[in-house]
Amino acid sequence: MTALSIGVLGLGAWGQTLSDLFSRQGHQIKVWSRRSGGSPLEAIRAVDLVLVAVSLAGSKQLATDLAGDWDLRVPLLSCSKGLDPETQLTASQIWQAANPELNPLVLSGPNLATELAQGCPAASVLAGVELDRVQQLQRQLSSDQLRLYASADPLGVELAGALKNVMAIAAGICDGLKLGANAKASLLCRGMAEMGLVIQNLGGEQGSLYGLAGLGDLLATANSPLSRNYRFGLALAGGASASEAQASVGATVEGFKTAQAVAALGERHGWSLPICQQVVRTADGRSSPQEAVHALMQRSLRDEQA
Template sequence: MSLAIGVLGLGAWGHTLAGLFERQGHRVRSWSRRSGGDPVAVIQGSDLVLVALALDGVKQLAPELGPRWDQQVPLVSCSKGLDPECQRTASQMWNVANPELRLLVLSGPNLASELAQGCPAASVLASQDQPLVEQLQRQLSSDQLRLYGSDDPLGVELAGALKNVMAIAGGICDGLQLGANAKASLLCRGMAEMSLVIQQLGGDQASLYGLAGLGDLLATANSPLSRNYRFGLALAGGQTAPEALMGVGATVEGYKTAQAVAGMGQRHGWALPICQQVVALAEGRCSPKEAVHALMQRSLRGEQG
C-alpha cells in the first residue's frame, strides 16, 4: 500500500529517507529550513511524517508544530541526541509540545551514505502502540531496509543517542593509534556506561544490545562515514572542538549528548568516566594523552561496577 509520507529535515539522513521511501513507491513530500515553505503543509494530507531534524531544530520547531499536529498522523522521530539544557530526547520534546501525538522512534546502524548507495540495512521502529508498529513495519520494510519492532521507544532512543558519545571515543582511540585491545576495552566499558544511563532514565537495558545500541555502535565507532567518529579523530589529532566541528562540516550530536550525560552523571553520582573524558577533551581541559591516562588510572573494581 502506497503512503503519503512527509519528511521534515533534508540533511543527509532526511534526504536519504525521502529517497528510500520514494523508490519504494510511496508519495513523498518534504520540507527544510533551507528550502523554505510551511512545514504544516507537509503534515496536512500525509499518512505519516518522519522528522529528521537535528536536535536543535526539534527544540525550536516542536513548540510551534506540536499543538498544530493532526492527531491522526503518526510522527516518526529520526533525530538522535540528548539536549544538555532541557535534558530531553527529540521524542520527549515532541511529547511535551503535544502529549497526544502518536509517536514512534526510528533508530539503528544506518549510515546515510551507504543507504543512499543502495546498501542493505536494518533498523528499529519503536512505540508503545504495537499495532501501529506492526502496520508500519509491513508498509515501510523493503529489500533494502528491514524494520524490527520494539515497545521501548525511550530505550531505543537513548541507545541511539548515547552510542554517538562512544563513537567519538572510538575515533579518539583510533586517532591515538592505541590498538585493537584498547578499543575493544573502551567500547565494552562504554556499553556499561550506556546501560547505566538507560536504566537510570527509565529505558529497557535490553534495547542497548539491539540494533539501536550495539548495532549502531559497531557501525559508527568504526567508520569514517560517521560524523561522530571523524570528530573524535580530529580531537585526537590536536584540533579544538570548533576546528573539529568545522572539519566535519555537519552536526555532531554526540558532542552535546556527552555534555548532557556528563552533567547528569555529576549531579546524580553516576560513574561515567568515558563520557566525562570526552567532554573534558572537547572543552580543552585535558590533552588526548591525559584523557587516556585518567581512564587507565581509575581505582580498580569488579567488571560489573
C-alpha cells in the first residue's frame, strides 16, 4: 500500500478517530481544527487527500473561505452527516456550492467513533461519481479495522447517513417512553419508508437506503447509547427541552437540524413525512413526546407501500 498524505479538517470525535486510524495505517496526517487555531490552508496544501469532518454549520463558512484555494487534482472526502436547515443541502453539496469545480467523495456508515477508537472493527461506504478514484481510495484506506465498500451513489449514501439521525432521535424517544420492541420496530420500519421517499425524490438511489449508510447506520445509531442523536431523543422523552437535551449530550447533534431541513422539504413538495415532522414538533416544544406518539397512531389508515 502506498502511504498517502492526508489533510484533516476538523478534530471532533469523528475527525480525531479517523486521523488516528489512518495514521496507524502508515498515512501521513496533517490536521486543522478551529480549537487548535492556525490556518486550514496548511492542512490542504501538498496532500493527496483532504478529509473534512467539521460540523455542518462549520462547513458553510469554511467552504466559502477555502473556495479559491483548492488543488482540484486532490479529492475532498466529506465525512460530515446532516442537511442544512437553511439551504437543505448536504455537506458535500455545501462544498460544491462554494466551488462548483469540486467533485467530493462521501464516507458514511455504521461508525460510532467511540467503538472505532477502542479498536473495534467496522465497515463503511466510500462513494463518488468517479468510480475509478473511489476504488483506488478504497484500496488505500481499507484496513483490518475499517473495511470500505465502493459506491457510485454519493448523494444517496450521504442522504441516508443524514436521514438516519432523525430516526435515531425518534428511536431514543420511543425507548425513553418505554413503548416496547413492537413499537420501536414499527417506528424504524416506517422511518425507513420516509428515508426512502426523500432519497428517491432528491435523486439518490434506493439501494443506498438498504446498505451500510442507511439500514446499517440506522441499526447502530437507533440502538446505542453511544449515539448522540439517540441520547438526544432519550432526553426529550424525559421532558428536556431541545437546548437541555443538547447540553446533556455535550456534543453536536446533527439530527435535529436535519429534521428541520427535511420537514421543510416535505412541506414544500407535499411529501408525507410524519415521523420527521413529529421529531421537529417535539424538539420545538409544540408537542409532548406522548402527543407525538398519539398523533402518529391516529393517522389515517393506508396501504403499507403507499
